[in-house]
Amino acid sequence: MEMVNITIDGKKIQVPKDYTVLQAARKAGVEIPTLCYLKGINEIGACRMCVVEVKGARSLQAACVYPVSEGMEVITNSERVRKARKVNLELILSNHDRSCLTCVRSRNCELQKLAEDLNVKQIRYEGENIRRPLDDFSPSVVRDPNKCILCKRCINVCRNVQEVGVINANYRGFRTVISTAFDRSLNDVACTMCGQCIQACPVGALREKDSTDIVWKALADKNKYV
Numbered sequence: 101m102e103m104v105n106i107t108i109d110g111k112k113i114q115v116p117k118d119y120t121v122l123q124a125a126r127k128a129g130v131e132i133p134t135l136c137y138l139k140g141i142n143e144i145g146a147c148r149m150c151v152v153e154v155k156g157a158r159s160l161q162a163a164c165v166y167p168v169s170e171g172m173e174v175i176t177n178s179e180r181v182r183k184a185r186k187v188n189l190e191l192i193l194s195n196h197d198r199s200c201l202t203c204v205r206s207r208n209c210e211l212q213k214l215a216e217d218l219n220v221k222q223i224r225y226e227g228e229n230i231r232r233p234l235d236d237f238s239p240s241v242v243r244d245p246n247k248c249i250l251c252k253r254c255i256n257v258c259r260n261v262q263e264v265g266v267i268n269a270n271y272r273g274f275r276t277v278i279s280t281a282f283d284r285s286l287n288d289v290a291c292t293m294c295g296q297c298i299q300a301c302p303v304g305a306l307r308e309k310d311s312t313d314i315v316w317k318a319l320a321d322k323n324k325y326v
């Protein structure tokens with residue numbers, strides 16, 4: 101296997117030529133935060149939480165998709181890098197339903213953990229929010245697009261691992277939503293209810309339906325007719 105020599109935060113290491121900077125950093129025991137990355141399944145460089153400085157490159161690079169090369173020098177924890185990660189995270193949070201107190205993923209949420217790690221104390225970027233209806237028609241999966249961070253981990257696990265492919269990105273830009281074809285409910289497409297999308301979701305945008313959902317839905321339906 102062909103190897104290259106690189107330096108990460110002053111540590112010199114040798115890694116295979118086909119490694120990304122993230123793989124090399126993990127091999128060197130250097131921590132780089134990630135959010136959209138799911139090894140071997142979702143390596144698309146979408147969230148930019150893993151940005152690092154690469155000597156010679158003008159802009160910061162996403163470590164999860166940036167390939168190593170001979171003699172490369174990488175800095176993973178400079179002030180510039182920390183500031184960029186924090187801004188990226190705040191922008192993601194600005195259009196995220198932050199009802200953490202009642203979220204099933206609270207204390208087990210990758211976004212919440214990153215916000216703590218990066219010391220986010222306020223959301224500086226309040227702007228337009230798109231509110232979308234909850235999809236709770238499936239007997240087993242509840243989909244809340246308002247908590248979705250568009251990482252696409254669910255899309256790639258559904259399509260490439262489970263070979264089902266019922267979830268995709270609809271629309272473009274600020275209007276992008278992870279949904280099904282023609283925005284139908286998961287109950288109305290060929291979802292096999294395997295639950296792998298729930299496992300892949302870093303936040304509470306996909307979760308298992310439980311008995312409380314059924315009780316609340318029954319109460320809501322009852323109130324509709326009283």
Ligand code: FES
Pocket residue numbers: 133134135136137144145146147148149150151162163164165
């Ligand atoms: Fe690298 Fe999301 S983890 S861009």
